[in-house]
Amino acid sequence: MLxxxxxxxxxxxxMFCVAQTATxxxxxxxxxxxxxxEPVNISNNPGKYDNxxxxxxxxxxYFTATRDGQTDVRTYNFFNERHFWLxxxxxxxxxxxxxxxxxxxxxxxxxxxGAQGLFEYxxxxxxxxxxxLIKGIKVGYYVWxxxxxxxxxxxxxxxxxxxxxxxxxKTNTPVAKNIxxxxxxIPGTDLISYISKEKDHWEIRSLNxxxxxxxxxxxxxxxxxxxxxxSKGVILMTKGTELFKFDPKSKDQKGWVKFADLKDxxxxxxxxxxxSPKGKKLAVVVAxxx
Numbered sequence: 646m647l648x649x650x651x652x653x654x655x656x657x658x659x660m661f662c663v664a665q666t667a668t669x670x671x672x673x674x675x676x677x678x679x680x681x682x683e684p685v686n687i688s689n690n691p692g693k694y695d696n697x698x699x700x701x702x703x704x705x706x707y708f709t710a711t712r713d714g715q716t717d718v719r720t721y722n723f724f725n726e727r728h729f730w731l732x733x734x735x736x737x738x739x740x741x742x743x744x745x746x747x748x749x750x751x752x753x754x755x756x757x758x759g760a761q762g763l764f765e766y767x768x769x770x771x772x773x774x775x776x777x778l779i780k781g782i783k784v785g786y787y788v789w790x791x792x793x794x795x796x797x798x799x800x801x802x803x804x805x806x807x808x809x810x811x812x813x814x815k816t817n818t819p820v821a822k823n824i825x826x827x828x829x830x831i832p833g834t835d836l837i838s839y840i841s842k843e844k845d846h847w848e849i850r851s852l853n854x855x856x857x858x859x860x861x862x863x864x865x866x867x868x869x870x871x872x873x874x875x876s877k878g879v880i881l882m883t884k885g886t887e888l889f890k891f892d893p894k895s896k897d898q899k900g901w902v903k904f905a906d907l908k909d910x911x912x913x914x915x916x917x918x919x920x921s922p923k924g925k926k927l928a929v930v931v932a933x934x935x
Contacts, residue, residue, distance in 0.1 A: 667692050667933040670708050671912065672723060675920065675927040679890060679904040684912070687721045687728075691933065695719075697740050698919040698928035701748070706921075706928055707731065707741040718752055723926060732766060734774070746792040753784055763787055763797070779810045782817055788828040788837060790854045796837045798826055807839055809854050820857050821850075825870035827917075832876050838862065840870045849880065862893055866901055871917045875924055883915040883929070907931065 670688040673681040688695035693711035700706050710719040718731040718741040731750055732738045738752040750766040754775065763784040764775035783800035790796050790809075799808035799819070807821040825840030831851060841848045847865040849872070852858070865872075866884040873881050880891045888905040892898050907915055907929070917930040 666694060668694055668696050668916070668930050669933060670695050670698050670706075671929050671931050672706065672721070673927045673929065675925060677924075681888075681905045681910075681927065684910050685723075687723070687928075688719075696930050697917060698930065699740075699742050700919055700921040700926070700928070701743050703921050703923050703925065706919075706926070707750075708928070709739050709741065718750065740786055742787070742789060744792070745789050751778065751787075751789075753787070761785075761800070763795070778812065779817065780815070782808060782810065784808075786826045786828055788830060790830065790835070790837055794854050796828055796839070796852065796854055798824055798828065807852065809852075809857065818857065820852060821859065827870055827872050829872070829874055832874050832878050838872075838874070838880075840865060840872075842870075863891055863900075871915075871930075873918050873920050875920060876922065881918055881920065881927075883918050885914050886912065888915065888918070888929075 669686050672685045672687045674683040675681060688708065688710055690710060694716065695708060695710045697709040698706055704722060704724050706721050707718055709716050716737040716739060717733060718738050720729045720731055737755040739755065740753045742751050744751055744765065752764060752766065754764045755761045761783045763778045765778055766775040779795065785798040785800050787795050787797035793812050795810045797808045797810065799806045804822065805824050806819040807824045809818045809820055821841060823842045825842055827840050829838045831838050836851045836853055838849055838851055841850050847870065849862045849865055851860045851862055866882055866889060869882055869884045871883050875881065878894055882889050886907040887903055889901040889903050891901050913932045913934045915929045915931055919928040
């Protein structure tokens with residue numbers, strides 16, 4: 646995977662050349678017993694890159710989708726089964742999320758000339774130019790810690806950094822090096838989880854954005870970096886076609902437990918994963934079979 650001696654041009658290529666791999670977003674019903682059922686291909690865009698699902702609520706999902714040779718933000722309402730495009734710019738948009746304050750759309754914007762940053766969009770005005778939230782930082786991936794704080798995977802000359810950005814103070818503080826793309830709020834806390842790749846065996850760690858303190862949670866599944874949390878604080882992670890769970894609060898569970906295999910649904914390998922707020926829908930990004 647990426648090492649600290651990787652140059653920035655190679656790092657950018659690594660992120661966005663891989664991003665052109667043909668993937669589809671599948672939506673599953675998900676229950677309290679960690680059982681999957683009723684898979685639906687909600688992107689249905691063969692041969693294209695469709696990825697980075699995000700649930701703003703329990704009726705809608707956002708994801709990055711390819712059309713006309715570039716990526717925009719698309720939505721799917723799983724109650725009326727309708728799609729809608731949220732962005733329509735000349736740039737590529739990735740990693741859609743909502744701000745915690747006024748619930749406007751944010752996304753990583755990649756221009757044709759390689760300029761890249763985190764921008765905020767007016768959701769109902771898709772042709773209006775967005776504005777940049779964090780100056781001077783090439784944001785690759787990110788999560789809102791609170792309405793004033795963003796934790797991001799920042800691109801730098803020597804690789805990636807875990808960056809804490811305070812919007813009001815306009816400060817950017819690096820906390821760690823060589824991290825993965827998966828950043829999440831840990832449910833019921835003010836902490837952020839991230840993947841540390843500083844050691845050969847990658848780690849899931851927690852970050853306190855207020856003081857920069859980090860703590861070990863568990864080692865990742867070997868070579869895996871895509872995960873999410875349930876509202877009860879259980880980690881879900883993908884590896885190949887298999888899905889695993891780990892409960893950090895359980896005294897009995899010492900490691901990862903497999904709970905599903907996408908091969909049972911005739912699907913390929915999984916990467917990113919996202920769970921709806923009430924935990925009834927699970928989105929999984931699946932590589933198209935060759």
